Amino acid sequence: MGGLALLEVRKSYGGTEVLRGVSLRVRPGEVVALLGPNGAGKTTLLRVAAGIARPSSGRVVVDGKDMAGEPQAARLRVGFAPERPAAYATLTAHENLTFFGELYGLARGEAASRAAAALAAAGLSHRSSDAAGALSHGMRQRLSFARATVHEPSALLLDEPFEGLDAAHRDRLVGILREKGGRATLLTTHMAEAALEVADKVALIDRGELVAIEPAAGLTPDGLGVRLRALGGK
Amino acid sequence: MSLRIVLTLARKDLALEARTFDILALMAILAVTLLVAFRVAFDAGSAPVSAAAALWVTTAFLAALGLARPFHAEAEAGTLDLLFASPATAIDLYLAKVIAAAAVAAFGALTTLALVLFLFGPDLVREPLAVALLLALGVVGLAAQASLLSAASAGARARGALFAVVFLPLVLPVLLWGVQGTQAAVDGSGTGTVFTACALLAAYDALFLSVNSVLARFVLQG
Numbered sequence: 466m467g468g469l470a471l472l473e474v475r476k477s478y479g480g481t482e483v484l485r486g487v488s489l490r491v492r493p494g495e496v497v498a499l500l501g502p503n504g505a506g507k508t509t510l511l512r513v514a515a516g517i518a519r520p521s522s523g524r525v526v527v528d529g530k531d532m533a534g535e536p537q538a539a540r541l542r543v544g545f546a547p548e549r550p551a552a553y554a555t556l557t558a559h560e561n562l563t564f565f566g567e568l569y570g571l572a573r574g575e576a577a578s579r580a581a582a583a584l585a586a587a588g589l590s591h592r593s594s595d596a597a598g599a600l601s602h603g604m605r606q607r608l609s610f611a612r613a614t615v616h617e618p619s620a621l622l623l624d625e626p627f628e629g630l631d632a633a634h635r636d637r638l639v640g641i642l643r644e645k646g647g648r649a650t651l652l653t654t655h656m657a658e659a660a661l662e663v664a665d666k667v668a669l670i671d672r673g674e675l676v677a678i679e680p681a682a683g684l685t686p687d688g689l690g691v692r693l694r695a696l697g698g699k
Numbered sequence: 700m701s702l703r704i705v706l707t708l709a710r711k712d713l714a715l716e717a718r719t720f721d722i723l724a725l726m727a728i729l730a731v732t733l734l735v736a737f738r739v740a741f742d743a744g745s746a747p748v749s750a751a752a753a754l755w756v757t758t759a760f761l762a763a764l765g766l767a768r769p770f771h772a773e774a775e776a777g778t779l780d781l782l783f784a785s786p787a788t789a790i791d792l793y794l795a796k797v798i799a800a801a802a803v804a805a806f807g808a809l810t811t812l813a814l815v816l817f818l819f820g821p822d823l824v825r826e827p828l829a830v831a832l833l834l835a836l837g838v839v840g841l842a843a844q845a846s847l848l849s850a851a852s853a854g855a856r857a858r859g860a861l862f863a864v865v866f867l868p869l870v871l872p873v874l875l876w877g878v879q880g881t882q883a884a885v886d887g888s889g890t891g892t893v894f895t896a897c898a899l900l901a902a903y904d905a906l907f908l909s910v911n912s913v914l915a916r917f918v919l920q921g
Contacts, residue, residue, distance in 0.1 A: 555719060
């Protein structure tokens with residue numbers, strides 16, 4: 466089973482069930498945008514898919530590797546960028562990416578060259594020697610995307626990737642995501658327009674349940690916005 | 700466990716420690732303050748013996764100050780989630796932090812030793828190998844406990860206070876055996892006492908490195 470598969474995933478914190486039997490398949494080369502009101506379970510679903518949080522029940526499978534049965538093999542195949550861009554503030558942008566490349570099994574020389582390529586793709590080559598802590602929020606967001614892709618994962622998980630980006634870099638990221646390759650990409654966003662530009666499918670989640678999965682081609686930003694407001698107003 | 704991943708993580712942690720001078724500078728200032736107070740308080744005639752106590756008490760306090768940070772800093776920066784999402788296992792993460800914490804603790808111990816020699820006289824280097832071995836074993840024990848506690852308290856609101864409250868009682872045996880062994884080495888009261896202290900410290904290190912590696916699996920999960 467290639468790509469990313471979430472099978473009947475449930476997640477509870479204390480007595481509260483945050484995910485209620487979510488099943489979702491993202492095929493290789495496919496981009497799925499996950500939309501929903503605040504607290505719907507979008508970030509939790511991404512954290513479970515990334516192997517950061519363990520599901521209470523259900524399975525996560527990445528490129529045929531079960532996250533519970535073969536966690537290291539599954540995690541090697543995943544790239545994850547959290548909503549709040551995280552990096553080691555005193556390491557340079559290039560050092561941050563090289564470190565993560567090595568952590569994901571690349572030899573140091575290869576990690577360094579892939580880091581340089583990822584920084585170039587993110588438009589950060591000119592800041593590669595600067596400490597990550599000295600970058601603006603938007604630049605750290607781009608660095609976070611570059612870090613998530615430096616080891617060329619099979620599945621890419623992006624939590625609000627357009628947040629904090631100016632129009633030019635938002636368009637640039639949309640372009641990169643459209644290139645796809647053989648990568649399965651699952652992203653969350655509250656920007657209906659960006660979601661429809663980049664995604665093949667749109668999944669709507671509300672109160673921990675997937676309520677719809679539809680091809681993006683048949684949807685409009687306004688129509689999607691109306692449906693999201695209806696979910697949030699329930 | 701993957702040695703390659705442990706060394707990659709440890710190299711990153713050591714680079715971060717080397718570039719974050721504030722805690723290391725604070726440790727040096729605390730060492731000077733504590734040791735000057737000890738020197739004034741202790742009778743000059745008891746200098747060799749009291750130097751051993753001053754060395755270990757100061758080293759333990761410096762560890763309490765400097766070793767809480769590793770996982771706390773990762774949690775605050777949001778990078779802990781990135782490590783959880785990576786192929787590194789909990790044991791990899793724990794052992795890498797132990798290596799970095801041992802380096803910081805060694806910095807504290809060596810700074811303290813230099814100051815003790817300056818303030819209390821050169822008796823501590825009468826048996827340099829014994830003192831070096833005792834300190835090395837003590838540093839590993841301090842790092843083993845600090846790294847797990849740092850991980851366990853990373854999610855707590857009062858994480859710094861929680862760390863210190865639990866850390867110092869846990870490393871009391873290190874302190875006691877270190878003082879006993881160092882005193883015996885300094886006043887020449889017997890190699891048997893030094894050997895026993897080294898053996899106890901080595902056993903403490905082996906026990907807690909093993910137990911804490913297992914516990915890390917439960918502490919380090921999202």
